[in-house]
Amino acid sequence: MSDQEKSWTDLPESDQHLRESCISSDDAYQGKFLKLKKDIVSLPDGKETYREYLIHPGAIAILPILDDGRILLERQFRYAVDQAMIEIPAGKLEAGEDPLLCAQRELLEETGYTASSWKFLGRIHPVISYSTEFIDIYQATGLSSGERCLDDGEFLDVFAASIEEMHQWIADGRITDVKTIISIYHLDRNFHQQGNKL
Amino acid sequence: MSDQEKSWTDLPESDQHLRESCISSDDAYQGKFLKLKKDIVSLPDGKETYREYLIHPGAIAILPILDDGRILLERQFRYAVDQAMIEIPAGKLEAGEDPLLCAQRELLEETGYTASSWKFLGRIHPVISYSTEFIDIYQATGLSSGERCLDDGEFLDVFAASIEEMHQWIADGRITDVKTIISIYHLDRNFHQQGNKL
Numbered sequence: 001m002s003d004q005e006k007s008w009t010d011l012p013e014s015d016q017h018l019r020e021s022c023i024s025s026d027d028a029y030q031g032k033f034l035k036l037k038k039d040i041v042s043l044p045d046g047k048e049t050y051r052e053y054l055i056h057p058g059a060i061a062i063l064p065i066l067d068d069g070r071i072l073l074e075r076q077f078r079y080a081v082d083q084a085m086i087e088i089p090a091g092k093l094e095a096g097e098d099p100l101l102c103a104q105r106e107l108l109e110e111t112g113y114t115a116s117s118w119k120f121l122g123r124i125h126p127v128i129s130y131s132t133e134f135i136d137i138y139q140a141t142g143l144s145s146g147e148r149c150l151d152d153g154e155f156l157d158v159f160a161a162s163i164e165e166m167h168q169w170i171a172d173g174r175i176t177d178v179k180t181i182i183s184i185y186h187l188d189r190n191f192h193q194q195g196n197k198l
Numbered sequence: 199m200s201d202q203e204k205s206w207t208d209l210p211e212s213d214q215h216l217r218e219s220c221i222s223s224d225d226a227y228q229g230k231f232l233k234l235k236k237d238i239v240s241l242p243d244g245k246e247t248y249r250e251y252l253i254h255p256g257a258i259a260i261l262p263i264l265d266d267g268r269i270l271l272e273r274q275f276r277y278a279v280d281q282a283m284i285e286i287p288a289g290k291l292e293a294g295e296d297p298l299l300c301a302q303r304e305l306l307e308e309t310g311y312t313a314s315s316w317k318f319l320g321r322i323h324p325v326i327s328y329s330t331e332f333i334d335i336y337q338a339t340g341l342s343s344g345e346r347c348l349d350d351g352e353f354l355d356v357f358a359a360s361i362e363e364m365h366q367w368i369a370d371g372r373i374t375d376v377k378t379i380i381s382i383y384h385l386d387r388n389f390h391q392q393g394n395k396l
Contacts (some may be wrong), residue, residue, distance in 0.1 A: 068353035
């Protein structure tokens with residue numbers, strides 16, 4: 001066994017030999033939406049370096065499954081990547097907001113749907129190199145349609161697709177959004193583990 | 199069928215009713231690693247707003263599969279999320295660098311491995327709200343071990359885990375890194391589609 005082929009249990013239990021610790025922390029930029037920090041940190045070997053990163057309040061995303069098994073999706077223009085993206089509904093947490101309540105609020109605002117059943121699928125970290133952001137993903141079933149109520153300046157299409165269409169769109173590069181792909185990963189795993197029942 | 203339950207083919211083919219266009223673009227912050235832009239944009243209804251986002255050169259990630267089927271992984275401290283994360287190897291593109299060559303360079307530097315076979319698994323966009331970043335994920339097989347050569351100030355453990363261990367660690371929240379979860383999604387799909395052969 002080469003050194004690289006150790007298993008998890010062969011690693012030191014502590015991660016102390018990897019940890020970086022904060023020496024000083026400064027606000028580098030405060031925009032309308034983004035807040036950037038610049039910290040001086042001490043590396044495991046005692047040397048110093050900088051870490052620049054964004055402060056993010058965290059977010060939620062919702063995998064809404066219609067009674068016929070199709071997934072409710074959005075098409076929304078994302079300026080940073082200059083594309084209209086196919087995504088599951090999502091939104092940022094407001095200060096002190098409970099993630100599940102935020103998920104229920106965003107699903108209603110963006111799609112007009114309410115759900116009778118909610119299930120936590122998992123937390124993801126999309127930007128570990130330079131943002132504190134996490135996204136908590138929930139599955140919503142027992143959906144009832146109503147009127148959506150978009151925020152001012154929010155423009156998006158709502159539509160539904162089968163799970164097989166979504167696998168195909170991930171394979172052909174039409175879906176590249178990480179929260180959307182990972183929600184389908186979870187759906188697949190739960191489907192296999194629960195004897196092919198949602 | 200409610201309006202929300204349209205399928206993809208029911209949507210307007212053009213995304214013109216969603217698009218935002220740039221009115222002016224300014225550098226808002228130039229750090230050592232991060233570059234932040236602040237643009238004034240025109241919304242689909244003609245109103246104006248700001249978009250703040252980071253300029254990122256793009257990145258690659260590698261899913262390295264050992265001959266025994268296990269995956270080569272890293273444990274690395276990520277300051278922004280204050281955790282030692284379990285991840286597949288990855289790195290940022292240098293200016294003008296070919297993504298596959300970058301993947302080969304990063305695999306060697308971080309793990310000491312070279313691979314005889316490379317396959318593109320897909321592109322992901324991890325941060326569509328505020329960064330131009332994309333990550334191109336490659337699968338590497340036919341691995342041979344050698345000496346790793348970490349960048350100055352880079353500290354990471356290399357180890358191997360089975361695919362079942364990785365599914366378990368995603369389920370229990372030990373793996374939350376998006377590129378790592380999505381590489382396992384692709385592996386699963388290819389496994390099922392190719393009659394259970396890698």
